[in-house]
Amino acid sequence: MGAALFCASAAHAQEAKVLRMSFVNVKEHPHGVGAERFAELVSKKSGGKLAVRLYPGGTLGSDMQVVSSMQGGTIDLSVMVPGSLAGVSKDFGLFDLPFMFRNATEADAVLDGPFGAKLMELLPPKGLVGLSFWDHGFRNFTTSRKPIVTADDFQGLKLRVQQIPIYLDMMKALGANPVPLPFPELYGALESHAVDGQENPLTSIVGSRLHEAQKFLSITRHTYNPLVVVGSKKSWDKLSSDERKILIDAANEAKP
Numbered sequence: 001m002g003a004a005l006f007c008a009s010a011a012h013a014q015e016a017k018v019l020r021m022s023f024v025n026v027k028e029h030p031h032g033v034g035a036e037r038f039a040e041l042v043s044k045k046s047g048g049k050l051a052v053r054l055y056p057g058g059t060l061g062s063d064m065q066v067v068s069s070m071q072g073g074t075i076d077l078s079v080m081v082p083g084s085l086a087g088v089s090k091d092f093g094l095f096d097l098p099f100m101f102r103n104a105t106e107a108d109a110v111l112d113g114p115f116g117a118k119l120m121e122l123l124p125p126k127g128l129v130g131l132s133f134w135d136h137g138f139r140n141f142t143t144s145r146k147p148i149v150t151a152d153d154f155q156g157l158k159l160r161v162q163q164i165p166i167y168l169d170m171m172k173a174l175g176a177n178p179v180p181l182p183f184p185e186l187y188g189a190l191e192s193h194a195v196d197g198q199e200n201p202l203t204s205i206v207g208s209r210l211h212e213a214q215k216f217l218s219i220t221r222h223t224y225n226p227l228v229v230v231g232s233k234k235s236w237d238k239l240s241s242d243e244r245k246i247l248i249d250a251a252n253e254a255k256p
Contacts, residue, residue, distance in 0.1 A: 016051045017243075019235065021077035022060040022069075024183040029207035031079060031227060032056050034134060034256040038229070041250035050243060052077065058184035064163060071127035073234030077247075079134065081225050082119075083164040088126040091119060092228075096166045101224040104135060111226055129236045131229040132251035136201050138221035143197035144190070147216035151175075160186055160198040170222075183208075190214060201225055203256075 039052035063084035069075040086093035101107040111133040120130035154174035161167035171178035190213035
């Protein structure tokens with residue numbers, strides 16, 4: 001009887017559809033916590049028939065690599081900054097324009113309204129599906145050599161930036177030397193002084209302990225970054241309408 005129960009339990013476990021979710025932040029980061037909450041909600045709402053397996057810290061690749069993998073159907077889900085999607089749909093690069101929003105309330109009104117919905121509609125033809133926007137916060141600079149107080153302070157600084165063209169152009173215009181690096185490589189680059197500084201929301205600066213390798217924080221709030229919970233359309237097309245609703249509802253409820 002014990003063997004029969006074990007077989008029944010194993011068969012039940014095998015019924016779960018496992019979805020792989022990648023993100024570049026560590027699991028202790030607020031968005032890692034959000035992803036974990038998302039996975040819990042998906043399991044609960046589906047009665048255990050859907051399972052989300054998390055891959056934090058960029059273990060499955062950079063955001064750019066993950067976008068390509070999702071289009072190919074080898075990764076099912078991710079959470080990333082909109083600029084990482086600008087390569088497949090340039091309108092997502094709008095959020096990287098400096099000083100677009102004065103506060104998070106203003107940004108949320110745009111993201112949760114018709115404009116945000118329209119952006120999500122651009123993804124399916126590109127092999128992706130948007131589930132939800134999450135909050136990430138305003139980006140600020142940290143440095144090791146000197147604080148950034150005026151625009152002149154950027155001169156000659158080696159600053160890590162996202163692998164997104166507008167950030168390269170912005171830093172060059174300010175007289176800095178931009179160094180594009182994937183996020184998982186950032187802490188090591190700061191610690192070894194391969195770069196002098198970087199820019200990220202406070203959630204990432206503290207959540208990934210970047211402040212431990214830096215001396216100065218400059219609250220510039222130069223861009224507002226949401227996050228996008230995004231999925232592979234190839235994976236999405238294999239799900240039932242009920243399963244899709246579960247993922248969307250869980251993503252909205254799990255917002256950090």
